[in-house]
Amino acid sequence: MRRRVWTWVGVIVVPMVVWAQTTPKLKPGDALPASVKDVKMLNVAGNQLSITDVRGPKGTLVIFSCNSCPWVKAWETRIAEIGNWAQKQGIGVIMINSNDPAKNPEDSYEVMQQRAKERGFEFPYVVDATSDVARAFGATHTPEFFLFDAKGTLVYTGALDDNARNPEAVKERYVKNAIEALLAGQPIPVAQTRSIGCTIKFREKT
Amino acid sequence: MRRVARLLGIVLVVGSATSARLGQTPRGERQAAPIIPVTAQELLNRVRDGKAQVTVVNLWATFCQPCVEEFPDLVRLERVYRDKGVRVFFVSTDFESELPAVRRFLQRHGVTYPTFLKAQDDDNAFITTLHPEWSGALPATFIYDARGRLRHFHEGKGDFALFERLVQDVLHNPNPQ
Numbered sequence: 001m002r003r004r005v006w007t008w009v010g011v012i013v014v015p016m017v018v019w020a021q022t023t024p025k026l027k028p029g030d031a032l033p034a035s036v037k038d039v040k041m042l043n044v045a046g047n048q049l050s051i052t053d054v055r056g057p058k059g060t061l062v063i064f065s066c067n068s069c070p071w072v073k074a075w076e077t078r079i080a081e082i083g084n085w086a087q088k089q090g091i092g093v094i095m096i097n098s099n100d101p102a103k104n105p106e107d108s109y110e111v112m113q114q115r116a117k118e119r120g121f122e123f124p125y126v127v128d129a130t131s132d133v134a135r136a137f138g139a140t141h142t143p144e145f146f147l148f149d150a151k152g153t154l155v156y157t158g159a160l161d162d163n164a165r166n167p168e169a170v171k172e173r174y175v176k177n178a179i180e181a182l183l184a185g186q187p188i189p190v191a192q193t194r195s196i197g198c199t200i201k202f203r204e205k206t
Numbered sequence: 207m208r209r210v211a212r213l214l215g216i217v218l219v220v221g222s223a224t225s226a227r228l229g230q231t232p233r234g235e236r237q238a239a240p241i242i243p244v245t246a247q248e249l250l251n252r253v254r255d256g257k258a259q260v261t262v263v264n265l266w267a268t269f270c271q272p273c274v275e276e277f278p279d280l281v282r283l284e285r286v287y288r289d290k291g292v293r294v295f296f297v298s299t300d301f302e303s304e305l306p307a308v309r310r311f312l313q314r315h316g317v318t319y320p321t322f323l324k325a326q327d328d329d330n331a332f333i334t335t336l337h338p339e340w341s342g343a344l345p346a347t348f349i350y351d352a353r354g355r356l357r358h359f360h361e362g363k364g365d366f367a368l369f370e371r372l373v374q375d376v377l378h379n380p381n382p383q
Contacts, residue, residue, distance in 0.1 A: 025341065070269050070301065104271075140361075141343040163327045165301050171328075194342040195329040196265075196299050199272060199362065 025138030025157070028191040032060070032152040033136040041096065041126035041133070044113045049094065049124050051133075055152070056092030059182055061175070062146040063095040064139040065125075067115050068106040069198035072143050074164045079143065080119040082160065082175055089183055091147075093123035098134035099142075103201040131202040141197035145175050147182065155182055158193030239318050241298070241308060243325030246335035249297060254354030259291030260376045262369065263336075263348040265324075267299045268307050272363035273345040279366035280347075281315050283373065291352075292373055296321040299344060351376050 026033070032051065040048040051062060063079065065072050072079070083093045099107040109127055116125045128134055137146060147156040156178035161170045178188045244252070253261045264280055266273035284294040296317065298308045305323070312321060326332045333342050337359055340346050349358040349372050358372040 070267075074301070140341045159329060162330060164329065165327055169327060193330040194333040194340070196324075196333070196342050196344065198270060199343045201271075 023135050023138045025140065026146060026154050028154050028157065028188070030154045032148055032154075036133045036136040037152075039133060041128055042109065043124045043126045044109075044116045044121075045124070049126055051094055054092040054094045054124060055148075056087070056090050057150060058090035059150055059155075059179070060092040060094070060148045060152070061086050061179070062137070062148070063093070064098060064134055064137070064142055064144045064146075064200065065095050066097050066099045066104075066107050066142045066198070066200075067111045068099070068104050069142045071164050071195070071197045075143060075160050076115075076119055078160055078167060080121055082179075084120070084122045085176075086179055087123055089179065091179060091182075095121065095123060095125045096128050096133055097125065098128035098131045098139065099201040100131065100203040102203075107201070129203075130206065131200065134200050134202065139200060141199050143195075143197060147175065147178050149182055155188050156191055159195035162193075164195065239312070240320045241305065241312075241323050242320055244297070244322045245326040246332045249295070249322060250335070250354070252295070253350045256352065256354075258293040259352050259380070260287070260293070260373050261350045261354075262292065262294045262373065263297060263350065264294060265297050265299055265336075265344055265346040265348075267344055268304060268311050269300070270344045274311075276345060276363045276365060277315060279364070279369060281317060282366055283369050284319075286370075287373060287377075290377060292377070297324055298322070299324045349373065349376060351380060357382070 037051045040050050043049050051060065054060065061083065063083065065079065079095075083095065087093050097107060097112055101108045112125055112127070139146075143160065145156070145158060145160060146154060149155050156175065158174060160173075160175050162172040162174070163170045172190065174190055174193050177190065181188050249263065253263065262280065262283065266277065268274070280294055280296070284292065296312070298321065300308050300323070302323070308323070324332060329342060333340050336348060337346075337356065339359065340361060343361055345363060347358075347360045347364055347369065348356055351357050357376045360368065360372070
């Protein structure tokens, strides 16, 4: 009897625990995750917004970011520029902080508000209060970009560009190139890239 | 003769004091081991140099909390398995401006052997050269056998028990089918 119980625990619980942290990353061609697209998240402006709320007529850019990661900080001026520019092109933009501030106080809501103001974000910067939105995307670190077309199909995922450290030496502006191609109805030149970053500090699964 | 011996003695004492001083930083710390800038390909070339039974490559950064937490376990792994032909290549992904912090961290953890600094700005190329399945998140640990074949890859924080198990697998199975 005891062995049967433990077998079921292994069959049901272990995969759930593994899923909690290791959902496969979305890849080009995948749809906006249905389980989280309508989840309301607290924005730095005080209102509640979901990804669906911010979807744009030409597409949607979802950015997983945070306040604390040196890679985010190195890219942040460029992130603000691309987000603000994308919105003007009809691409809905939302930046999501999935980090648990209990693990890193610099990722508090108050610091998010300060950062949004300092950097001039004209798009929402929201709190993923359970970290489940990041889990559903398979996001693993910050910053990470997910660009969806108007139908909600992923067309680009990965880094902002090819050089976090030196903006003057950037050769490939991956996200900008992908948005321009999307707007022009052209194939996305590079659909998937990787970058070093800081692991998302997931909240415990409830 | 006595004068020559006295002179020699003075020279020896002054000489050893000077060389000790050259090996010291102004605060009297031991000279840090080199931190070698590498691209991913240069790192793999070193992994494949045939000089170890097992090479553990750990990508870390001073600001990466899980990296910092697992670091002592990897230092211990190197110490315990060094005589069995296991080496650990610590590869910092800190920006170059953070090198002083990297050095201090390594010294604090007693790392007296050479380590590495990622010197390839194109992260995508660096990551995909090392492993197409690595998302880029830190820490990441790659375990290679004597022929430089990748035998295990672990993304995220590990601990001594995990790393030991993976290293022992390679030591006990040097030529898998």
